[in-house]
Amino acid sequence: MVAKGAKRPYSVLRPVLSAFQPLLLSWTGNGEVKTLTRAEIAGIRPLTGTALMSAWYMNELLLRLLPREDAHPLLFDAYDMALQQLSNGTRAAGALRRFEWTLLRETGYGVDEDAPDFEDPVIEPALRRDLRERLAEILAGRPLSTRRVLMDLQRI
Incomplete structure (x- = not known):
């Protein structure tokens, strides 16, 4: 999707189009590339630091694992809930594990057991390891850029 003229200083779209903010969008187009015609803010989610x-x-997981324009309503709800938790200052680990769990389940990569308590700090390391192994298998050894950036930032 393209937003023609959105970078111009006087554009009505410029102040609305921010990363991780819920939007109501309208667009036109028949081919693969659509043109954004309208955007409205549907809430504000301030994200900084680890939450960002x-x-x-x-986002990187979604882009890597889902085909374009493949609707996953339950996965969108999990993504939206994770963003809400992150913007409210909830522990990032619990929000991420819940999202990863739902992503694997909704895309058919086999999380068949019952959902664990994602907020339990005792089981979090094992759960994180398990989910990371499952995701690594699906990603076929292609490392995520965000992990690399986070490791680089932690070294600074």
Whole structure:
């Protein structure tokens, strides 16, 4: 999707189009590339620091694992809930594990067991390891850019 003229200083779209903010959109177009015709803010979610990197991580997973224009309503709800939790200051680990769990389940990559308590810090390391292994298998060894950036930032 393209937003013609959105970078211009006087554009009505410029102040509305921000990363990780819920929007109501209208667009036109018949081919693969659509043209944005209208955008309205549907809420504000301030994200900084770890919460912002976590949001970029979720986006990268979605872009890598889902085909374009493939609707997943339950996955969208999980993504939206994770963004809400991250913007409210909830522990990022619980929000991310819940999102990863739902992503694997909704895309058919086999999380058949019952959902664990994602907020339990005792089981979080094992759950994180398990989900990371499952995601690595699906990603076929292609490392995520957000993980690399986060590791680089932690070294600074």
